[in-house]
Amino acid sequence: MPPTLASLVHHSALKLTVRAGGERLDTPVRWVHASELTDPVPYMEGGELLLITALKLDAEDPDAMRRYVKRLVGAGVAGLGFAVGVHYEETPKALVDAAEGEGLPLLEVPRRTPFLAISKAVSAAIAADQYRAVTAGFAAQRELTKQALSDGPEGLLTALASQVDGWAALYDASGAVVATAPEWAGRRAARITADVEKLRERAAPASSVVGGGAGDGDGEGDGGDASGEDRVELHSLGTGRRARAALAVGTAAALGTAERYAVHSAIALLTLTTERSRSLYAAEQRIGAAVLRMLLAGQPDHARGVAGDLYGGLLDAPYRMILAEAASASAGRARARAGDADTDTDGGGATVSAEAAAALADAGGDLVAGLGEVVESAAARSGEAVLVVPDGERLVVLAADRGAVVSACAQYAEAVGGAQGGGEQAGDEDELVVGISAPAGPIAAGAAYKQAEQALSVARRRGRVLVEHEDLAAGSVVPLLADDAVRAFADGLLRPLFEHDATGRGDLVASLRAWLSRHGQWDAAAADLGVHRHTLRYRMRRVEEILGRSLDDPDVRMELWLALKTTASAE
Numbered sequence: 154m155p156p157t158l159a160s161l162v163h164h165s166a167l168k169l170t171v172r173a174g175g176e177r178l179d180t181p182v183r184w185v186h187a188s189e190l191t192d193p194v195p196y197m198e199g200g201e202l203l204l205i206t207a208l209k210l211d212a213e214d215p216d217a218m219r220r221y222v223k224r225l226v227g228a229g230v231a232g233l234g235f236a237v238g239v240h241y242e243e244t245p246k247a248l249v250d251a252a253e254g255e256g257l258p259l260l261e262v263p264r265r266t267p268f269l270a271i272s273k274a275v276s277a278a279i280a281a282d283q284y285r286a287v288t289a290g291f292a293a294q295r296e297l298t299k300q301a302l303s304d305g306p307e308g309l310l311t312a313l314a315s316q317v318d319g320w321a322a323l324y325d326a327s328g329a330v331v332a333t334a335p336e337w338a339g340r341r342a343a344r345i346t347a348d349v350e351k352l353r354e355r356a357a358p359a360s361s362v363v364g365g366g367a368g369d370g371d372g373e374g375d376g377g378d379a380s381g382e383d384r385v386e387l388h389s390l391g392t393g394r395r396a397r398a399a400l401a402v403g404t405a406a407a408l409g410t411a412e413r414y415a416v417h418s419a420i421a422l423l424t425l426t427t428e429r430s431r432s433l434y435a436a437e438q439r440i441g442a443a444v445l446r447m448l449l450a451g452q453p454d455h456a457r458g459v460a461g462d463l464y465g466g467l468l469d470a471p472y473r474m475i476l477a478e479a480a481s482a483s484a485g486r487a488r489a490r491a492g493d494a495d496t497d498t499d500g501g502g503a504t505v506s507a508e509a510a511a512a513l514a515d516a517g518g519d520l521v522a523g524l525g526e527v528v529e530s531a532a533a534r535s536g537e538a539v540l541v542v543p544d545g546e547r548l549v550v551l552a553a554d555r556g557a558v559v560s561a562c563a564q565y566a567e568a569v570g571g572a573q574g575g576g577e578q579a580g581d582e583d584e585l586v587v588g589i590s591a592p593a594g595p596i597a598a599g600a601a602y603k604q605a606e607q608a609l610s611v612a613r614r615r616g617r618v619l620v621e622h623e624d625l626a627a628g629s630v631v632p633l634l635a636d637d638a639v640r641a642f643a644d645g646l647l648r649p650l651f652e653h654d655a656t657g658r659g660d661l662v663a664s665l666r667a668w669l670s671r672h673g674q675w676d677a678a679a680a681d682l683g684v685h686r687h688t689l690r691y692r693m694r695r696v697e698e699i700l701g702r703s704l705d706d707p708d709v710r711m712e713l714w715l716a717l718k719t720t721a722s723a724e
């Protein structure tokens with residue numbers, strides 16, 4: 154700890170005597186300053202031991218001494234040292250009374266003790282304290298590094314909490330609590346998630362102080378009291394423009410030098426843990442891409458051999474294949490496949506919702522990159538293995554079925570769709586479309602990828618953000634036909650019948666619909682129409698004559714039925 158007035162009084166070589174303020178000798182001394190000015194306050198910073206001989210002071214004037222001492226107390230001076238045997242043979246009573254009245258420690262300095270000796274003693278004590286702090290900081294750094302290597306972030310947080318005699322918490326990129334130490338700190342850490350969100354909005358590196366003593370930190374403090382009486386320091390983690398994680402350290406008082414060394418060491422180690430080197434990350438992505446290619450090529454055994462333990466048991470358990478694209482890329486692929494046929498992209502112009510905006514902060518507004526951040530964050534928080542492979546403008550994700558990653562993906566898509574009036578439309582070219590396969594195993598990766606592509610195509614066609622392949626079989630095929638090309642085919646096929654009916658010469662369209670709905674049963678269809686079955690037979694012959702197609706052909710019946718359903722849904 155830094156030197157105090159008490160340590161100077163007990164210094165055998167200085168021979169200092171306490172004349173006033175003996176109850177405040179535990180006051181730390183930041184420095185020693187000698188001044189004979191009648192008003193040295195403008196040159197003081199607070200915490201100094203001021204040494205005087207009263208060369209220019211009337212130390213026997215009670216009023217003058219009261220004003221002088223009051224000014225010193227207001228400036229935060231730690232204590233006053235008065236040299237006797239220079240201008241006064243003993244400490245003047247007026248000065249003693251003024252010091253007692255203001256509670257300012259007053260030390261009498263004997264003539265044989267030079268001011269320089271006191272300055273050297275304080276300087277030596279400060280240097281020794283700093284050396285102890287540095288030594289303790291190095292020891293803390295070694296312990297934190299050891300715990301980080303052996304037990305990961307959880308072990309590091311435990312060691313850090315012990316070093317600062319408080320608690321510590323780690324937050325992920327979304328602001329959720331990942332780990333705390335000790336365990337009871339979880340509730341305290343959860344109370345300041347809003348402050349963590351504020352920190353993430355600032356450019357990294359950033360820090361702030363909340364709770365008790367919020368004005369003492371290096372960063373901005375909001376004066377909040379989210380964690381009770383604790384003083385909590387928040388620090389962003391990461392080397393990029395946006396924080397990838399955050400560290401919270403809660404203590405009863407401001408951190409000392411040794412504790413600050415420990416916190417800075419923890420920040421560096423956690424940054425290395427959460428923000429892996431670019432080369433390592435790139436290598437992992439190359440491995441992931443290779444594993445995915447092998448799975449899609451029907452080589453699950455080779456994929457396991459390449460992956461090793463990198464993805465845990467993900468490749469053996471039921472998983473989902475997730476494909477995501479910007480709507481512009483998805484629409485472009487569809488146009489290429491359909492010969493530049495127009496697609497229905499109604500519903501554009503939406504902005505990202507507040508929920509999605511938080512997840513997109515690290516991606517600079519890129520919805521596909523934002524989804525990647527969300528799934529990786531969910532995997533880290535839940536301990537799940539996940540395979541994330543950027544493939545050009547497309548993102549490919551392999552995630553455990555019924556796991557946190559799939560759930561986080563659905564929640565993200567819901568947040569994006571919620572900004573568009575609840576319709577979950579993805580019409581704007583900058584918006585997102587996501588397709589998710591049904592659960593699959595390693596030998597069915599190719600089928601799962603095809604399912605995800607089909608779901609992605611349906612999401613684009615329907616103007617939705619996310620579609621799961623399982624939902625397609627549970628619904629109707631009719632919504633899948635809702636694009637301009639299908640409507641144009643239906644209108645062209647049925648136009649002669651509509652034109653015939655418009656002349657008032659019969660009701661061929663309604664008769665055709667009734668006959669097809671009754672699977673060609675003449676009596677049942679005629680009863681639905683309220684006509685004789687011979688009348689219905691005549692009308693069906695007229696349909697064949699007008700269209701130039703035979704109703705005995707099942708393909709013709711299918712095309713007519715789908716055309717009728719398409720025109721009915723468009724009305």
